[in-house]
Amino acid sequence: MTNRRVFVAGALAALGPLAGTRSAWAADAFPERPIKLVVPNPPGGPSDIVARFLAESMRAELGQPLVIDNRPGASGLIGTAVVANAPPDGYTVLVTSRSNHIVAPLVQQGAQVDPVRDLAPVGLALRAVGILATPAKSAWRTLHAFIAQAKAQPGKLFYGSAGIGATNHIAIEQFKALAGIELVHVPYKGSGPLITGLMGGEVQLALLDFSSAQAGLKGGTLVPLAQTGSRRLGSMAEVPTLAESGFPRFDPSFWIGLAVPRATPVAVIARLNKALDLALADTQMKARAQVNGWELVGGAPTALEATIRQDMADFPPLVRRLDLKA
Incomplete structure (x- = not known):
């Protein structure tokens, strides 16, 4: 019996390094097929425009096409739920924003998805300038x-x-x-x-x-x-900022990031994050940012996580005060 225990313990010890590299193998193999990039808004909006640029730029690093899948409805929660309920393998990625990730679950009664709980951040792509227009x-x-x-x-x-x-x-x-x-x-x-x-x-x-x-x-x-x-x-240059117009504390900024189902392996998230960062560093992407009024961000998933955390501190009291309900 003692010899058998020693044998089993030795076998498990030998397997330990292999088990520890399993996620690394998964990242090396990923992706092996096209990735679905879910946009929870109709074509033509800011998330859709950014998604199409990212799909083009990230393909070079990932070696697989990123297919845009527009899933509008319920202020973005339909497309968000599609990703939250998808297999956590990195092949279904959400193009997320403050609107669907933070605000919609607070406003939509009986929402079946909680993005903060159900999704894991991949990265913060950009912050975008907004225009008050007439x-x-x-x-x-x-x-x-x-x-x-x-x-x-x-x-x-x-x-x-x-x-x-x-x-x-x-x-x-x-x-x-x-x-x-x-x-x-x-x-x-x-x-x-x-x-x-x-x-x-x-x-x-x-x-x-x-x-x-x-x-x-x-x-x-x-x-x-x-x-x-x-x-x-x-x-x-001829258009004043909100601060110049007498509203220095009014900051209705847009942000756009990528997220995946919560249980997605860390190594797969890291692979997607690297592809996102390389896409944002691309010269063509920088030129697009200048034309479109974007501030490219990038960095580790924690950048998006921190943004979400700050929004979750700011927006629930605001939504309650405004009594916003769908």
Whole structure:
């Protein structure tokens, strides 16, 4: 019996190093097939635009295509649930943002997914400058003029959002409180329809991601009233920041990152994180960032984890105060 115990113990000891390298083997082999990049928003929005650029850049490092899968609905929770319930093998990755990761679960009653609990961060891709915009057919050209009109006609002007609980929904609610104005909310099903509605004059104000607003700004159908960056973008040097417009504490920033199912092996997450970092360091990606008003971030998964932690400290009390419910 003693000899048998010694034999078993020796065998287990011999297997120990092999077991310890199993995750390393998995990372070396990963990926062996295409990766699904789930965008929980319709085509044309900021997350979709970023996803398509990342898919192109990350393919070089991963050696496999990244296939975009748009799954809009429920303020991003449908696509989020698709990833949360997927096998934790790294082949289903979520393009996540503050809207679906933080705000939507707080607003949507009976949400079946908890992104903070069910997903593991891969990395923080970028922070994006937002633009407070109005239709070109409107009468005002400054934020002060818009506020003056809203005060003169309380409840008569409309603002749009990408959906109830979307980042730009809560941001405009913050803005209303700070400016002391009353606007009527019109929720759209994503950023693409929102931009179309704003261009058409269905609503008079919206907070848009800089990149998704470009077509309207360049085409002359949208007019920028203010930008959310800490300093003016070089490409929009004539547009004041919110701080310059009298709102120094109003920071409705956009962020976009990647996440996977919570039980995904650490080595696989590290492989995806490396591919993300290399994509963000790519010269072409940097040029796109300059054009689109993005601040590329990257770094370890802890960067996204820290951002999520800060948002979870800030947003629940805000949502309760605004009594936002879908």
